[in-house]
Amino acid sequence: xxxxxxxxxxxxxxxxxxxxxxxxxxxxxxxxxxxxxxxxxxxxxxxxxxxxxxxxxxxxx
Amino acid sequence: xxxxxxxxxxxxxxxxxxxxxxxxxxxxxxxxxxxxxxxxxxxxxxxxxxxxxxxxxxxxxxxxxxxxxxxxxxxxxxxxxxxxxxxxxxxxxxxxxxxxxxxxxxxxxxxxxxxxxxxxxxxxxxxxxxxxxxxxxxxxxxxxxxxxxxxxxxxxxxxxxxxxxxxxxxxxxxxxxxxxxxxxxxxxxxxxxxxxxxxxxxxxxxxxxxxxxxxxxxxxxxxxxxxxxxxxxxxxxxxxxxxxxxxxxxxxxxxxxxxxxxxxxxxxxxxxxxxxxxxxxxxxxxxxxxxxxxxxxxxxxxxxxxxxxxxxxxxxxxxxxxxxxxxxxxxxxxxxxxxxxxxxxxxxxxxxxxx
Numbered sequence: 523x524x525x526x527x528x529x530x531x532x533x534x535x536x537x538x539x540x541x542x543x544x545x546x547x548x549x550x551x552x553x554x555x556x557x558x559x560x561x562x563x564x565x566x567x568x569x570x571x572x573x574x575x576x577x578x579x580x581x582x583x
Numbered sequence: 584x585x586x587x588x589x590x591x592x593x594x595x596x597x598x599x600x601x602x603x604x605x606x607x608x609x610x611x612x613x614x615x616x617x618x619x620x621x622x623x624x625x626x627x628x629x630x631x632x633x634x635x636x637x638x639x640x641x642x643x644x645x646x647x648x649x650x651x652x653x654x655x656x657x658x659x660x661x662x663x664x665x666x667x668x669x670x671x672x673x674x675x676x677x678x679x680x681x682x683x684x685x686x687x688x689x690x691x692x693x694x695x696x697x698x699x700x701x702x703x704x705x706x707x708x709x710x711x712x713x714x715x716x717x718x719x720x721x722x723x724x725x726x727x728x729x730x731x732x733x734x735x736x737x738x739x740x741x742x743x744x745x746x747x748x749x750x751x752x753x754x755x756x757x758x759x760x761x762x763x764x765x766x767x768x769x770x771x772x773x774x775x776x777x778x779x780x781x782x783x784x785x786x787x788x789x790x791x792x793x794x795x796x797x798x799x800x801x802x803x804x805x806x807x808x809x810x811x812x813x814x815x816x817x818x819x820x821x822x823x824x825x826x827x828x829x830x831x832x833x834x835x836x837x838x839x840x841x842x843x844x845x846x847x848x849x850x851x852x853x854x855x856x857x858x859x860x861x862x863x864x865x866x867x868x869x870x871x872x873x874x875x876x877x878x879x880x881x882x883x884x885x886x887x888x889x890x891x892x893x894x895x896x897x898x899x900x901x902x903x904x905x906x907x908x909x910x911x912x913x914x915x916x917x918x919x920x921x922x923x924x925x926x927x928x929x930x931x932x933x934x935x936x937x938x
Contacts, residue, residue: 571871
């Protein structure tokens with residue numbers, strides 16, 4: 523996925539969300555991580571990308 | 584079905600965009616929503632091909648739009664509107680059936696994604712190509728909708744014959760859906776504009792806050808609420824699966840589900856907003872793209888347009904478009920009520936609820 527190996531800032535913590543309609547079982551806690559579009563896609567843009575990611579994909583920076 | 588020109592509706596300007604939107608949506612609903620569900624039923628031994636054949640042979644001749652010779656509307660515009668109405672019926676019926684099935688068959692969204700090839704191209708159902716002149720395409724689409732709806736009706740009959748869904752409950756649900764009131768999206772945003780307490784509750788509680796509007800909170804994950812301000816313009820995408828709070832807000836436009844939006848909006852948000860939607864965000868504002876998961880599904884509260892002081896909620900709701908809930912456009916200025924701007928990307932209007 524496009525954020526692999528990139529650094530971002532956690533801006534929201536959603537915790538564990540029960541969503542039995544979508545998937546069986548509970549997923550790990552969900553976080554919103556903010557990235558600069560410029561850093562991810564290499565252009566000089568001021569825009570941000572806030573990506574919701576489950577904990578198992580995250581590593582402490 | 585519409586016959587002759589409907590003068591109560593605004594003039595259709597871009598036939599190509601309307602037809603393209605129908606093509607994309609029709610194929611999406613067939614190949615991504617209903618046909619994979621039929622495969623699931625067959626795989627699990629809930630229904631068989633033979634049940635379907637039996638139901639087909641025991642039914643009256645193809646229902647759907649109407650008999651031979653329909654679709655020959657007086658003019659192309661009416662014909663396209665009739666086509667769009669037939670598509671909406673088809674989509675609504677798919678929603679009703681999958682909802683009825685949801686009560687008796689254990690299928691979660693993850694299953695559907697697997698079955699329709701979201702994770703593995705091997706399982707994808709090929710989409711049909713629509714070629715020819717505009718008129719040929721409209722003619723072809725009219726026949727396709729009739730055929731696809733026919734299968735749906737046969738499927739329903741087979742499911743009822745097998746006792747998997749109840750005919751009476753289905754009819755009751757259909758009545759409830761047809762009686763459904765104004766689009767929730769407009770209602771929610773209008774109230775948020777007018778009532779800061781409601782807006783605060785919406786942001787902090789999400790779905791629960793909707794009860795006070797008489798909107799059932801729905802059952803699919805949490806609702807994330809993103810407020811557009813003078814400094815931040817929010818726009819949503821779900822690159823993995825096209826998630827959205829469908830159950831609350833109805834369906835998204837066809838482009839939301841396609842790579843032409845999903846892959847590009849994250850790499851060049853400002854540029855794609857301008858290219859696809861003619862939306863120019865001022866350089867001093869931040870464009871913030873939210874890439875969501877199925878657990879938290881987002882809606883945008885667009886900024887309240889100028890010149891709307893003192894307007895009633897019911898009127899304010901008409902300024903809210905499906906695009907503005909995604910962040911692909913602003914809400915309409917009061918002068919534009921009822922005139923959704925036509926772009927190359929089609930004419931998103933609130934689609935029937937997806938259960």
